[in-house]
Amino acid sequence: MKAPLYLVLATLFWSGNFMVAQAAVASMTPMDLTFWRWTLAAVPLLVLAHLVEKPDWRAALRRWPVLLLLSVLGMSGYTLLLYGALGHTSAMNASLITAANPALIVLMAMVLPGERTTRWGWAGIGLGLLGVLLVLTRGELHRLLSLSLNIGEVMMLGAIFVWGCYTIIARRLDLPAIAATAVQVSLAAVTLAPFALAMGVRLPQLPAEAWSLAYIVVFPSLGAYLLWNLALKTTPPGTAGNYLNLIVVFTAGITVALGTPLSLVQVAGGLLVIAGVLLTGMKGRAQAPAPETDVPATPRLGDRDARVPRG
Known part of the structure; x- marks a missing residue:
């Protein structure tokens, strides 16, 4: 019974990230949030990985090129785009676009040799994309012809594309999950430092920021x-x-609790996205052979990226 509770709490925490970060970017820059997030999290994550997984750190560091690439994509790139987007669009819309990521990952992975999906998978991808389009255009699909999309929502599309690239690479990484994440976070703190200094990154000045x-x-x-x-x-x-579908549910609940009503288009788009994700993940679809790895939690094509979560 502990595992479901852990999964629910994890998705609740990620939902809170959308809401809290949206408030924070009103006075802090995306670089402020991204740099201090990973800098302050690096040492605790390294200690956590050492205590929980007891990894071979030398073996992990020998994989530094791929870990650096993953850090640039998943820690720096995705987070900067996410926090930048939250300065221009709502946390609800950002979470709805993010919810389409599993279907996008399946679509992107199909360019790889041997990867394939079935009719259920294609139906799920179609529903998910339709749901995202409804949210992006606020129900007015003709807006796509004029490309009059909110800059924040365009940034969120970029964010989930970056995360898709991250996922396709990370799911074949044969390292313990927490240790790999800890090294990526540490690399993000180091590689972001010159940019943070050049941009005048600052610590929180107000209690709300802290x-x-x-x-x-x-x-x-x-x-x-x-x-x-x-x-x-x-x-x-x-x-x-x-359980990642709960991010949309929790974000919607927090949004309503804070007094912001949901539009019918957001509700309809969210339902389509969730239905698409569920269809994409249905058993019985075609799958590629699992890559050889020592990490049992690494998912195959069509499994949601459960090993290294987003947010």
């Missing part, structure tokens, strides 16, 4: 990663991936 950053470091960056990976010890990746 609390926002503290939440982002403690809950989405540390707590969620630990809970997710602990759950994966007893939960199949595909099953765990279904």
Whole structure:
């Protein structure tokens, strides 16, 4: 019974990241949030990985080129785009676009030799993309012809594309999940440092900023990663991936609780996205042979990326 609770709490923490970061970017830059998030999380994650997984750190460091690439994509690139987007669009819309990521990953992975999906998979991809289009155009699909999309929503599309690239590479990485994540976070802190200094990155000046950053470091960056990976010890990746749909549900609940009503288009788009994800993940679709790896939690094509979560 512990694993489902861990998965629910992890998705709740990531949902909070959307809401808290949206408030934080009103006074802090995306670079402020991204740099301090990973800098402050690096050492605790390294300690956590050492205690939980006891990895061979020398073997991990020998994989530094791919870990550096993953760090640039998943830690620096995705997070900067996410926080930049939240300065221009709502947390609800950002979470709805993010929810389409599993279907996008399946679509992107099909360019690889031997990867394929079935009619259910294609139907899921179609529904998910339709749901995202409804959210992006606010129900007015003709807006696509004039490309009059919100800059924040365009940035979120870029963010999920970057995460898709990250996922396709990361799912074949034969390293313990928390240790790999900890090294990537550490590399992000180091590689972002020159840019942060050049851009005049600053620590929080107001209590609200400090609390926002503290939440982002403690809950989405540390707590969620630990809970997710602990759950994966007893939960199949595909099953765990279904819990990612709760990010939209929790974000919607927090949005309504804070007094912001949801539009009918957002509700319809969200339902289509979730239905698409579920269809894409249905058993019985064609799958590629699993890559050789020592990490049992690494998902195959069509499984949600359950090993290294987003947010």
